[in-house]
Amino acid sequence: MDKNQNPIDATTFDNLLYLSRLSPESTNVDILAGQVRQIVDYFEILSRFAGDENPYDAYPSTTVEQLRSGDVVKSLEPSDLKKITGEYMDGYFRVPKVLGGGA
Amino acid sequence: MNICDLSLVELKTKLESGELTSLAIVQAYRAAWEADNLTEKPLKGYIEFYPDAEDAAREADAARAGGDRRPLLGLPFAVKDNISIKGKSCTCGSNILSGYIAPYSATVTGRLMAAGAVPLGRTNMDEFAMGSSTEYSSYGPSRNPVDRNLTPGGSSGGSAAVVAGGQAPFALGTETGGSVRLPASYCGIYGLKPTYGTLSRSGVVAFGSSLDQVGLFSRKVDDIGLALSVMAGKDAHDDTSADLDLSSLAHLEPAQIKGMKIALPKQFVEAKGLDPEIAAIFEKACAWFRENGASVETVSIPVLEASIGCYYVIALSEAASNLSRFDGIRYGLRKDPGQGYDELYVATRSDGFGPEVKRRIVIGNYVLSTHFSGECYKKGMSVRARIQKDIAEVFGSYDLLLCPTSPTVAFPLGSKVDDPLAMYLSDLYTTFVNLARIPSLSVPMGETKAGLPVGVQICGAQFAEEKILKVAKAWEVSR
Numbered sequence: 001m002d003k004n005q006n007p008i009d010a011t012t013f014d015n016l017l018y019l020s021r022l023s024p025e026s027t028n029v030d031i032l033a034g035q036v037r038q039i040v041d042y043f044e045i046l047s048r049f050a051g052d053e054n055p056y057d058a059y060p061s062t063t064v065e066q067l068r069s070g071d072v073v074k075s076l077e078p079s080d081l082k083k084i085t086g087e088y089m090d091g092y093f094r095v096p097k098v099l100g101g102g103a
Numbered sequence: 104m105n106i107c108d109l110s111l112v113e114l115k116t117k118l119e120s121g122e123l124t125s126l127a128i129v130q131a132y133r134a135a136w137e138a139d140n141l142t143e144k145p146l147k148g149y150i151e152f153y154p155d156a157e158d159a160a161r162e163a164d165a166a167r168a169g170g171d172r173r174p175l176l177g178l179p180f181a182v183k184d185n186i187s188i189k190g191k192s193c194t195c196g197s198n199i200l201s202g203y204i205a206p207y208s209a210t211v212t213g214r215l216m217a218a219g220a221v222p223l224g225r226t227n228m229d230e231f232a233m234g235s236s237t238e239y240s241s242y243g244p245s246r247n248p249v250d251r252n253l254t255p256g257g258s259s260g261g262s263a264a265v266v267a268g269g270q271a272p273f274a275l276g277t278e279t280g281g282s283v284r285l286p287a288s289y290c291g292i293y294g295l296k297p298t299y300g301t302l303s304r305s306g307v308v309a310f311g312s313s314l315d316q317v318g319l320f321s322r323k324v325d326d327i328g329l330a331l332s333v334m335a336g337k338d339a340h341d342d343t344s345a346d347l348d349l350s351s352l353a354h355l356e357p358a359q360i361k362g363m364k365i366a367l368p369k370q371f372v373e374a375k376g377l378d379p380e381i382a383a384i385f386e387k388a389c390a391w392f393r394e395n396g397a398s399v400e401t402v403s404i405p406v407l408e409a410s411i412g413c414y415y416v417i418a419l420s421e422a423a424s425n426l427s428r429f430d431g432i433r434y435g436l437r438k439d440p441g442q443g444y445d446e447l448y449v450a451t452r453s454d455g456f457g458p459e460v461k462r463r464i465v466i467g468n469y470v471l472s473t474h475f476s477g478e479c480y481k482k483g484m485s486v487r488a489r490i491q492k493d494i495a496e497v498f499g500s501y502d503l504l505l506c507p508t509s510p511t512v513a514f515p516l517g518s519k520v521d522d523p524l525a526m527y528l529s530d531l532y533t534t535f536v537n538l539a540r541i542p543s544l545s546v547p548m549g550e551t552k553a554g555l556p557v558g559v560q561i562c563g564a565q566f567a568e569e570k571i572l573k574v575a576k577a578w579e580v581s582r
Contacts (some may be wrong), residue, residue, distance in 0.1 A: 012475060019468040020423070021430070022461055026453035035523050036466055042524060043470075045412045046482040048459075049405075055484030058491060059313075060343070060540070091397070 008037050107269035111178060111326035114272055118167070118177050120288035125167075125177025125221060127158035132179060132223055133157070136270050139372040144251040148264035150184055150242050151192065152224035159221040162361060163278075166219070174333055174353065176219030183267050183275035184225045185232055188212050195308050196240035197229045199455025200435040209306025210338045210537045211275060211317050218333040223271055227261030230457045231426065232310045234258050235529040238520045239459040240478050240548055246516070247290055249556060253513040256286030256529075259318070263290040266320045273321040273330055280414050281533025283318030285547035288508035288558025293575070295319045295327050295443065296533075299540035299567045300345035302336035310416045311418035314362055314537040324575045327544075328352035331568065349568065356579050358573035361396030365389075366501040370407040371532050377510045384549035384557045385507050391578065392505070399505070402497060406489045407535055413490065414534035415527060416470050416483030423467025429455065446515040487538050494539040498564035503574065508545040508558035532560070542568045 008016070013033045017024055106128055109117070117123040136152050139145050156179070163177035182188060185195040194200040212222065217284035229239040237242045237260035247253040247261045248268035255264040259276025263286035266274050276283040278296040287294025295318055302317040308317060317334075319327045332353040369517040371377070372385065389399050431437040431451030438450035456464070471481045497504060510531055519526045536543040542565070545558040563571040 008469070008475070013465075014466050016468050016472075016475070019472070020461070020464045021427075021448040021452050022456070022464070023449050023453040027458065027461055032458075032462060033460060034467070036469065037464075038524055039415070039466055039527070040469060040476075043412050043416055043479060043483075046411050046416065046479075046486050049409045049489060050478075050482035050485040053485045053488035053492065055481045055488060056482045059487035 008033065008040065105269075107135045108527065109272065110323040111272040111321060111329055112323065115175075115329070116177055123220065125163040125179075126157060127223060128177070129156050129160040129179055129223065132270055136224075136265075139268065139270065144246055146248060146251075146255075146268045146270070147243065147245045148226055148255070148261040148262045148268060148270060149164035149181070149224045150194075150227050151413070151437075153191065154220060156221060156223050163219055163221055171219070173217075173219035174329070175215060177221060178219070179221045179223045179271060180330070181214060181223050181226050181262055181263050181271035182212055183259050183276045184228050185277055185308040185488075186212055186275055188216075188222055188225075191222075191225065193225070193308070194241075194435075194538070195232070196230045196237075196242060197455065197457065197460070198241045198436060199451070201431050203435040205306070207306060210303035210340060210344075211334050212306070214336075215330065215333050219354040226256070226259070226265055226274060226276075229258035229260070229282075230460050231422070232258040232277055232279055233422070233459050233463050235281070235285055235526050236516070237261060238515075238516065239457055241457055244516055247292060247513050248512070249554065252515055253555075254289065254516050256513060258282040259320070260286045262320050263292060263294065264286055266290070266322060267292045272327050273319060276318045276320060277307060278316050278318045278537060279314045279418055279447070280537050281530040282534050283320065283557075284508050284536075284543060284558065284560060285529060287320055287545040288547070288556065289513035291550070291556030291558075293321050293324060293327055293547065294545040295331070295572075296536060296543050297331070297335075297568055298345075298542045299537075300343050300470055301331075301335050301347060301349075301542070301566065301568060303341040305340035309421075311421040312425065313421060314414075314418055316537070324572055324579050325355055327404040328355045328572050345566065347566065350571060352572065355572055355576045357577035358570065358578055360392060360574065363392070363503065363574075364395050364501045365392055365399045366402045366497050366504045367399060368407055368504065368506055369401050369403045370403065370405065371506045374531075375505065376531070378512065379508050380551040381510065381512070381557050384551075385559055388548045388559045389505065391581070395581075396482070400501075402501075404493050404497065406486060406493055409486050410490060410535040410538060411528065411531055413483050413486040414530070414538055415466075416479060417487060417538070419463045419467035420470045420480055420483075421467070423464045423471060426456075426460070426464055432453075459523065490535055490538045491540070494535065494541065495564075498541075502563075503571065504562040506560050506562070508532060508560050512551055512553075512555040512557060536560070536562055541565055542571060544571045544575055546578060548578070567571065
């Protein structure tokens, strides 16, 4: 947010593209970087209003009555688990196959 | 009688009296869609008109002949391309989900179909609901039925276009920051964004999970009430869904306006950027409330000036997280250079996502990184907490909050597509509703001299859907 402290320079932008798992070759980096800087600058308006409120108050409030009870209950047995899913193999959940190999 | 001009409730009456069949209704909408596609500037509201829609209509007619009396039996609807229907494509207007078939139905579409409704087809949208014009759809833009050189708005612009253009009696859209109300306003129809929690999001592709909500489009208020009456209620598949019974909305009576207290947010109604013609129509709407015995007062809510910035900080952070699941492994498109996982992710996402989605993911990751942006996300959440508190205080003293849906009428296609900040500011008057998790209905309340529709939002406290629909009904019957 503090653009003097953390300017979106070319290195930062490369890092953001990597964090986003996007290739620099797939887009016009100069235009995209300029647009990102312009939009991030717009966020500066928040500084005029932020600070008074606890950010966690923005989450929906939950009352104790709405929570399920803290009683420990018996879970499924592995034998029952095997009956309700076909994605179970050799004592473990089967994961999706990727890149044509692996279990 | 033109079937495509009838409202959902009128179609229901004619189905129940035997004057119409579901098959005749679906065939009429298909014919309207096919005829429009042959015009010079087709609406392009539908991405796909389901080939088996008539089969579902025949089944509904057979069920009715057998004594079935479900509330929406044989009534058709259109659905935005980010809401699942089992066995149908669901691509979110994106290349990255090309070929993806939904393995289950969303709760909202499942409940509509369980009530007998017939899905007509899936509608166009900005890619992953990120946009205000449908121009960011990988299928190309939809057009506004009022003026085909203009955008229908977005991101649920396809749904608005097919309802306003007589190709569906009602449609589902989704809202994260105004994506139902804005296109409803631009196209001259009703658009409801319900309270966060009124409708389940199970089976709806996520954009900003603390903001997302399914919405509805129609040409008459009663139609939204009827559809909502079967869609709302607790869903075990979505913990944010509320335990509600909205079955009473199937029959709406006009509200008594006399004695109501209505607030007008100064920051919007006195804003410099508000189109003078929209301001004049809004003043007429306020005058109608006064003439009917309501007190209408301007209130100052300074934090609303930060609502659009706050919205984009939060929405884009959540989008960056939500869209990380599109990695080429589990869904849709896969581009594999054969060099490893990371290269597969990068190649798939770079090829599959369009420019606006990439822009938003990059900004979201910037905001989420304290290394780069410091306290940006916390500031956004702090401002959101302030907005929620101030809006709740307004509803402690007032029944409703009224403001224009948009500062401008529908804009020409192509005029903002290369200026993302200008596009974002289209949502200037809508995002506070999502941040505060309240319901809001965009009501078509007038036209400019050029004949372009203008919408006015009627906002209520959380879970006040019934109140705002009945107020809109009172306005509608007075026309």
